[in-house]
Structures are given as C-alpha cells and as structure tokens.
Amino acid sequence: MLPRDLKPEQFSGYPPAAKELVTNYLGALQKLPLSFLPNLLREAIDYDFKFPAERHALDRELANLGSLSPAQIGEWFQGFAKISVSTQLERSDWINSPAQFVEQLSAHLWTTHQLDAFRVAATEYADRLHAAVTPQPPPVPRLGITVIGQGVSSYDGTLFGKLRPHGGYFTHINPENGLRLLLDAVGGRAKAHSSAYGHWYIDGGEEAEHDAVLTTVSYGALASVRRSLLRNMQTETERPGMGPEALRTLMAEMRPADLGMSKDGDPIVDRFRLKLLTEGSGTQIYSTTFAQWAAREALRRAQPLTLLVRFAPRQRQRPMDELLSDSHPASALDFVGSLIDADMGAYYNWLNQQRLPGAEQSSFLVWFEGHSQALAIGPSMPRGTESAAIADLGKLLSWTI
Amino acid sequence: MGERALKIPRTNCAISWTRREFLRSAAGVALGSAFLPSTRRASTLSRTKKVVVITFGGGARDQETFAPEGQENIPHLMREFIPRASFFTQVVNRGILGHYVATASLATGVYETINNFASLPPEHPTVFEYFRKDLKRPSSDAWVVAPSNGFNRIGESTHRSYGPGLGARVVLPKHLLKATLSKRGTDYEHLLRDNYETPYYTPELGGNEFELQQLESILRLSADDFKAHARTLSSPDELSVYIARQLMRHLAPSLLWITMHDIDVAHAGAYSMYIEGIQRTDRLCAELWHAIQTEPEYAGRTTLMILPDFGRDADEDAGGNGFQHHRTGDALSRTTWMLAIGHGIREGVVYDRAFDSLDLVPTIGAILGFSPSLAQGRPISELV
Numbered sequence: 055m056l057p058r059d060l061k062p063e064q065f066s067g068y069p070p071a072a073k074e075l076v077t078n079y080l081g082a083l084q085k086l087p088l089s090f091l092p093n094l095l096r097e098a099i100d101y102d103f104k105f106p107a108e109r110h111a112l113d114r115e116l117a118n119l120g121s122l123s124p125a126q127i128g129e130w131f132q133g134f135a136k137i138s139v140s141t142q143l144e145r146s147d148w149i150n151s152p153a154q155f156v157e158q159l160s161a162h163l164w165t166t167h168q169l170d171a172f173r174v175a176a177t178e179y180a181d182r183l184h185a186a187v188t189p190q191p192p193p194v195p196r197l198g199i200t201v202i203g204q205g206v207s208s209y210d211g212t213l214f215g216k217l218r219p220h221g222g223y224f225t226h227i228n229p230e231n232g233l234r235l236l237l238d239a240v241g242g243r244a245k246a247h248s249s250a251y252g253h254w255y256i257d258g259g260e261e262a263e264h265d266a267v268l269t270t271v272s273y274g275a276l277a278s279v280r281r282s283l284l285r286n287m288q289t290e291t292e293r294p295g296m297g298p299e300a301l302r303t304l305m306a307e308m309r310p311a312d313l314g315m316s317k318d319g320d321p322i323v324d325r326f327r328l329k330l331l332t333e334g335s336g337t338q339i340y341s342t343t344f345a346q347w348a349a350r351e352a353l354r355r356a357q358p359l360t361l362l363v364r365f366a367p368r369q370r371q372r373p374m375d376e377l378l379s380d381s382h383p384a385s386a387l388d389f390v391g392s393l394i395d396a397d398m399g400a401y402y403n404w405l406n407q408q409r410l411p412g413a414e415q416s417s418f419l420v421w422f423e424g425h426s427q428a429l430a431i432g433p434s435m436p437r438g439t440e441s442a443a444i445a446d447l448g449k450l451l452s453w454t455i
Numbered sequence: 456m457g458e459r460a461l462k463i464p465r466t467n468c469a470i471s472w473t474r475r476e477f478l479r480s481a482a483g484v485a486l487g488s489a490f491l492p493s494t495r496r497a498s499t500l501s502r503t504k505k506v507v508v509i510t511f512g513g514g515a516r517d518q519e520t521f522a523p524e525g526q527e528n529i530p531h532l533m534r535e536f537i538p539r540a541s542f543f544t545q546v547v548n549r550g551i552l553g554h555y556v557a558t559a560s561l562a563t564g565v566y567e568t569i570n571n572f573a574s575l576p577p578e579h580p581t582v583f584e585y586f587r588k589d590l591k592r593p594s595s596d597a598w599v600v601a602p603s604n605g606f607n608r609i610g611e612s613t614h615r616s617y618g619p620g621l622g623a624r625v626v627l628p629k630h631l632l633k634a635t636l637s638k639r640g641t642d643y644e645h646l647l648r649d650n651y652e653t654p655y656y657t658p659e660l661g662g663n664e665f666e667l668q669q670l671e672s673i674l675r676l677s678a679d680d681f682k683a684h685a686r687t688l689s690s691p692d693e694l695s696v697y698i699a700r701q702l703m704r705h706l707a708p709s710l711l712w713i714t715m716h717d718i719d720v721a722h723a724g725a726y727s728m729y730i731e732g733i734q735r736t737d738r739l740c741a742e743l744w745h746a747i748q749t750e751p752e753y754a755g756r757t758t759l760m761i762l763p764d765f766g767r768d769a770d771e772d773a774g775g776n777g778f779q780h781h782r783t784g785d786a787l788s789r790t791t792w793m794l795a796i797g798h799g800i801r802e803g804v805v806y807d808r809a810f811d812s813l814d815l816v817p818t819i820g821a822i823l824g825f826s827p828s829l830a831q832g833r834p835i836s837e838l839v
Contacts, residue, residue: 164553164784165568167549173783215524297573334724335724335779335780337724339723340723342724342725343723343725347724350776371720371723371725373690388727391725391731392727394726394727394730395727395728397726398726398777401770402776402777405771
C-alpha cells in the first residue's frame, strides 16, 4: 500500500474530526512519500484530542501541502523520497496504526544507516514549513515560571548555572508567601487573557490552591492512575512473548478509562495526562521526571501563554546494598537530588519555551522555593547580571514581564 | 532498537551546537599530532601484553564529562588519568545507538544491526575471537564482565570462521547475584532490572554465561561470600568491578572487557541520578586502574582504554529530551571521547582529530599482535 492508492473509505476508523480533516486533503496526501506520510497521519489521527494550538498548526500544514504544485512537492520531499522503505513496512497498516509504523520505520532507519539522511530531510522540511507558514506570535508575551527545591532547607551548590548567562540572578528575594503570589499572578493572567488551554499549572506533588481557570496536571492527582498503569505493565511483561515493542504498542492503545480515569473529565486534558504516563520514560516513578516531561509536552503541544511548573521531591533511588538488606523504606524522599533534577528541569523548561513563536518577547522566572534565590529572564532583564535588590516575588515578576 | 521517538520537527530551532575543545584549561597536557609515535617498544613480547577495555556507559555526554562544565564530575579521570594518558576528543559512532548493539559494534569493529533488545550474538567476529584464534589463546584469557541486558551473547559471534568455542567467557554479575538469591521479592526484581531503556523487559538468557558453580571453582568465591559482599555495594557496576578484580587476581586474562551501565539510569529522567552514575563510574575506573597497577600480572604491561559507547541527545535538539535519551542520532549523541593509559601510551597528550569507534578493534589487534581481518576500522596510529 502506497500513498498514491489512498481512498477516503480507508479512514473510516478515524475519529470524526480527524476523518474529515484527512479526507479534505486526500489529494495532497496521495502525493507524499511513504517515509513521511505516516508521521503526519500520526498527528492527524489524534486530531479530535488535540489542543487548539496543535489543531491550528496541523490545519495550516495541511493547507500548505494542498497548495503545493507537483513540482514543489518534488522539491520539498526530495530528501524523503530517497529514503528506502522496506516492503514489510509498505504492507503494514500504516493508515490505521501510523504510530506503530513510525516506530518500525525508526528501527529500519537505524538498521539501514538511513537515520542521518532522514534527519536532514526532516530538518529541511521543518525549515521550509517554517518559512512558508510563519508561526503566529502569541496574543501576549509568554510567561514561564518554575519553582524548584520544595522541602530543601539549605543548599550550597550553584543554582541556575545554565540559565544565569541569559538573565538576572537575584540573591535577596523575600520568599514569604512566594508560591501564593506566583499562583495568583498566573490566575490573574488567565482571566485577563482568556485562552482555551492557554494557562497551565503543573505540580510534581500535590496541587496548591489555584484558580479553577487554569489547566492543571499534577503527579499527586494521578497517583491511582500511576499505580494502575504500573500493575498493568507488570502483568503484561509476565506474559510469554511480550517484548518491548509489543508493550509499547499496548500502552499506546490505552484509553483514560482503562486506567480508572473518570469519564467526566476534559477528554483532551485526560488524554494528555494519560500520554504523560504511557509515553514518558520515568514519569510513572519519579515526580521530578513527571513535572519536567509534563512541562515539555504542554509547551510543545498546547503552546501555553502562561506555564507555572512546581517541582516536588521525588522518591529516592535505593542503592543496591539497601535493596538487598531491605533496611530502609522505599518511600523515602531525595530532597537534594530532586533540587538538582529540578534545576536542570528549569533549564529545559526555558529551552522549550524558547522554541515557541514569540520567544524574543517571552519571560521566564525560576525560584528556589522558600529561599531568597531567583533568576529572571525577559526582554528588559540584563543578561548575566547579579542583583542584591530586595523584593518579593510579585515585584520580581513585574520586573521580569 | 535504541530509537523510540521519530518526530519530524514542525518548528525550527535556532540554537546550534558546536563541539567544545576539551581540556583546554587542563594543566600538563599537550596537543598531539598523528606524527607523534606511541611509546610502544617493538621488543615487548605480545605474549606478555594485556589490554583492558572499559566502556564508560551507558551513554555519557561531553558536557557532563570532559567538557569544562562537566570536569567536576570526573575528578579521578581528570587528576589521575589525564596527565598520564593519551586523550582523544572525538570518537564518532555512526551505528545504532542502543547499548548492546553499540557495544557489540565496538567489539567487532563492524556496525552491527542486531536487535538491541534480543539475546543475539554479533554477526561479525569479535575482538575476543580474533585474539584467541590468531594467538591460540585459551578461553580463560579473554573475559567480558557486563550488565545483563542481552550482553550474555557478546563474547562470540555467529561467524562461520570463528564463533562458538572461540570467544570470550562472559560473566554477568547481576545475573550471578540473582542466582545466589534464594528468596526474591519485589525489591530484588528492581535491583536486578536488566536495563533502563525498557525497564520492564528482560530478554531470556542464552549462550555460555558464567555458571553459578564456577564462582567457587574459578573465582574462589563462595555464593555466601559473594552475596555478603554484594550487600556492601551500592550499584550493579560496583558489583561488576568486584567481579573484574576477582578475575584479574585469579585468572589474569590478557583481554578483559568491562561494560559499565549505571549511567544509563538517565533514561529515568532524573538528572542527579545520571550525574551520580558518572561520578561513580569515574571512581570505579580509578579503582580498576589501581588494580592494574598493583596486580603483578598486570603492572607495567597493560594498556587500559576507556570510552563511552556513545553520547546522549543534545539539550538543543528539539527532537529529544536532552540527557534523558539517545534517540535523535544528533552529533552530540554520536560523538564522544576515548582515553588510553598504561603500557606503550604517550602521557599527557590530547589528540583532536576525529576517529571512528570501529577503530578500537584494529587498535587492540595491533597492540596484542593479531589481525582482525573482517573489522572495518583502522588502527589508531597514535596508539600503536
């Protein structure tokens, strides 16, 4: 089966909005190489459960593809056209299972030493798309806030090392009521600049009190889902013949209800939460990993105007001697390790925010929770500076934006 | 395979990556050139030479190791090794970036394409087979100490001219520990987890892995003593080093290959655990180097080579998630370093030229005096 043979009825298994989208652009899709098309279908098949920013981007990408002449198609996809795809992959059900196809294609590219050629083709495509479909700037400059170090009484190491060259480091911030000030500021932005899934609060532990208008994801609220998933994975891996690929496919096919999530929730956010656990690595076990991955995926997919991420202490990795003697409880927390994880996570949050449209106007604030150290990055904030100015977090935020 | 997230980027990334010059600020090192010969003397009989290879794994980036900002994580390599070592700043791995298949490629000198998660032997002859067949060495003279994730088949290939009976003996310390544990609970399962890329999957073992009863006959170690010692160690790599030292003391193999794997905990996404893995591996390398210098069978005649199997994804690559994985195939994940120290090695020299990770096997061949005829690399002239 090749793209040129595509017919509308072959998409009957797609959810309604996805089916309509794909059939509207069937003519364009028929012209695309097989090394590219399933990657696009993998996005399209989830259209019904995508955030507005994702839908908008996909709409524009497909509209652009539909506008290209045959000669332009040849030019845009010459790199992909040179990628050799196996007969086995051609015969697979890439229309209904594009994610599995992409996974198998990935293995094929590594094995046949075509991965570098694929990377070049993908980068060229992204550059052309970026030039042709200029991303629209956000209605207001983005704001990212990361709160790290919950529960750490003191730390002598260097914090914000990777971020300091990009902003101002403040050493005398008044920590009093800091989280409350930040959450209130985020809630205020959400009310002032209403946007569906545009303002987020992610917590690596239990959620603090926050404005209901925020889209919220937390490690604590997903405790029963995480336990259910881990049990499920354990059971599946004990089945004869279960390998990593089969397990991954199984997890990819899970639905929120399979893990006990309420049917009354927002289906888009619930699907997002589920994917954090079924597609993320380590997100089921370590809260710091969960918070970082959730932020990464929220930024990549929902492109929020505001994102507050609060890291919480994760469980400790138990050393071998302790496991053998079973001398300590498994639930002990690693506060300093979590601070180091979160410090790196803050850097990744900033990097991921900077990948979005309007990066030059975006602002970012990271604070060592309960302490006087913070770092602010913004258009008006001098880079690589240090300040002993005394201010609370509300004031610092006003200097940053 | 090592890759799981093949995403076509739909945004472009303006941040570019440039490779740092390693060790620019390190004292006591000189910039080397290919015209500087090694200090290896032709009169040294290959019969007495030994080579120990440590893969600094699994997967470590420049910026957490030898790049300026990472040097604090490797104090032993920086202070004890670098002044006495030849250091190569650019070792490029053009193969599949999965730990087993990449290590197998290092050991064969050919980019293997076997399934990273299956218990399969390499398709091309390993360095151990060349060594044993060409030099007519017994099986006791080539050993591999490795984590359990499929590495049990790394000792010998399926190649018809080599293969069964000509490879290295393989010991999997975690597997050995598992065999000694009569009562196993959930925590033991966690401890004995085979790999970090697919934490809930364990391939079936096959091949001639080290049997439990050989603990006593070869390593002169009772199961109870082994178990008791394991209780004093904090990680699987510490267990590997303990076993390697037993092998060195009791069998003194001429070709010893130790695959470290603690660093790959990075797949769990916790940066501090990744850094702890690097710091531990640094310490364990020093421990092994100390053993080489103090064991009479090794002192003065051993070349030690340390290299990561590959790097990890760059922070700046939007297709990955930084240190957590090695999925993008970007330059940082493919480019790493190698350090050589000991017999015949020029001291305190840094070489900036790039070489291919496949060059390792021909280099070991040139040092020990065998011909890896099917390996695709070339001997590293600065080391032979």
